[in-house]
Amino acid sequence: xxxxxxxxxxxxxxxxxxxxxxxxxxxxxxxxxxxxxxxxxxxxxxxxxxxxxxxxxxxxxxxxxxxxxxxxxxxxxxxxxxxxxxxxxxxxxxxxxxxxxxxxxxxxxxxxxxxxxxxxxxxxxxxxxxxxxxxxxxxxxxxxxxxxxxxxxxxxxxxxxxxxxxxxxx
Numbered sequence: 039x040x041x042x043x044x045x046x047x048x049x050x051x052x053x054x055x056x057x058x059x060x061x062x063x064x065x066x067x068x069x070x071x072x073x074x075x076x077x078x079x080x081x082x083x084x085x086x087x088x089x090x091x092x093x094x095x096x097x098x099x100x101x102x103x104x105x106x107x108x109x110x111x112x113x114x115x116x117x118x119x120x121x122x123x124x125x126x127x128x129x130x131x132x133x134x135x136x137x138x139x140x141x142x143x144x145x146x147x148x149x150x151x152x153x154x155x156x157x158x159x160x161x162x163x164x165x166x167x168x169x170x171x172x173x174x175x176x177x178x179x180x181x182x183x184x185x186x187x188x189x190x191x192x193x194x195x196x197x198x199x200x201x202x203x204x205x206x207x208x
Contacts, residue, residue: 044151046094050081053141053148060138063131065119070111070138077104084155094156101149108142 057074060066077100084093116135123131 046081046085046152046155049148049151050078050085052144053081054078056137056141056144060134060141062137063119063123063127063134065123065131065134066111066115066138070108073104073107074141077101089159091156091159091161094152094159095161098149098152098156101145101152105142105145105149108138108145112139112142 053074057071057078061071077097080093080100081097084090084097087093120131120135
């Protein structure tokens with residue numbers, strides 16, 4: 039089964055629209071808007087830089103982080119805001135909350151498609167955060183079974199005067 043190709047522009051546009059609608063009623067704090075719009079700005083960078091792995095990876099990480107922060111925002115502010123909403127603006131509150139929650143529900147699927155774009159641009163499964171790691175590339179190692187005569191004669195510390203060239207004595 040082949041995964042359908044979803045355009046990065048469509049993902050950014052849909053989440054931008056849902057975030058705008060989610061912020062309409064003013065029930066969410068400004069940190070919700072700042073967090074989501076900042077991540078969407080990184081998404082615009084990922085659209086503009088088609089070859090950049092960093093842009094797509096930062097957009098993916100930002101989407102994952104906003105999933106967590108959105109859950110926290112909804113958990114803290116939903117009930118408090120619903121109680122304080124006046125009856126004439128209750129429909130606006132419900133629409134705004136519905137769009138913000140719908141954006142949250144779409145984010146895991148969007149993360150999946152952004153990860154596929156990361157892989158298409160040449161990203162690897164393992165993400166390197168700059169920490170030293172052990173490589174399993176055995177081509178860079180030199181076998182100790184095959185010793186060159188040039189390496190033994192180049193290092194006179196291991197030779198004595200009565201030893202033959204190419205033979206090490208300790």
